[in-house]
Amino acid sequence: MVTVTPSIDPRIADIAPGFRAISLIVEAAPLVNPQAGEAALARACRELLANDAAWAHAHLDAWSHVFRQFGARPNRTPCSAEALRKRVLKEGSLPAIDPVVDLYNAISLRYAIPVGGENFAAYVGQPRLTFADGSERFDTMKAGEPALESPEPGEVIWRDDEGVTCRRWNWRQGVRTRLGADAQQMWFILESLPAMPLHALHEAGDALRDGLLQMMPEAKITAALIEA
Numbered sequence: 001m002v003t004v005t006p007s008i009d010p011r012i013a014d015i016a017p018g019f020r021a022i023s024l025i026v027e028a029a030p031l032v033n034p035q036a037g038e039a040a041l042a043r044a045c046r047e048l049l050a051n052d053a054a055w056a057h058a059h060l061d062a063w064s065h066v067f068r069q070f071g072a073r074p075n076r077t078p079c080s081a082e083a084l085r086k087r088v089l090k091e092g093s094l095p096a097i098d099p100v101v102d103l104y105n106a107i108s109l110r111y112a113i114p115v116g117g118e119n120f121a122a123y124v125g126q127p128r129l130t131f132a133d134g135s136e137r138f139d140t141m142k143a144g145e146p147a148l149e150s151p152e153p154g155e156v157i158w159r160d161d162e163g164v165t166c167r168r169w170n171w172r173q174g175v176r177t178r179l180g181a182d183a184q185q186m187w188f189i190l191e192s193l194p195a196m197p198l199h200a201l202h203e204a205g206d207a208l209r210d211g212l213l214q215m216m217p218e219a220k221i222t223a224a225l226i227e228a
Contacts, residue, residue: 048088048110116188130157
């Protein structure tokens, strides 16, 4: 089983006290029920339009506050969960992309929680949540072409030894570690603030694990709670 040991810069606690996350590691297996991801996404969209968790808006507001603490403007670059939910509320649904991506987007919608999915085989070293100094490299796409950019100094980033894997905490994922259903080593991070009850965070992690096992019953999955 691959070992993933994400670390959190102690300074994160200054801008996001009480931050905690579920780290979920997956040794993938053949996809038996790939349609489960798209079905979960469609169901999550319907549920969002019909109902919502009592704490959902407070959790997203808390993320907006944290983003402002490190200089981001959440109205332009919101946390990933809010960006997904805005699209559903505007368009009524989200298009299917990939079975695994559809599944973790569904969990993000259902629980109003940023969920990141990474191809861990593409990592160089271990994931680290920290503040950028502005010299790091972030691989992305611009006008349909591969491009490199750097985060702003002081920006919160996920990174490995090679460079940035996700900008503005959980706003935009890089290309190098992007996850798809063909990945053999998967790492997921479900990120929450105290406005989200701890039991709901664990429920979200369990729902992601159960959905993955529905798609690939032979997968090996481990999960752990990490805190700032």
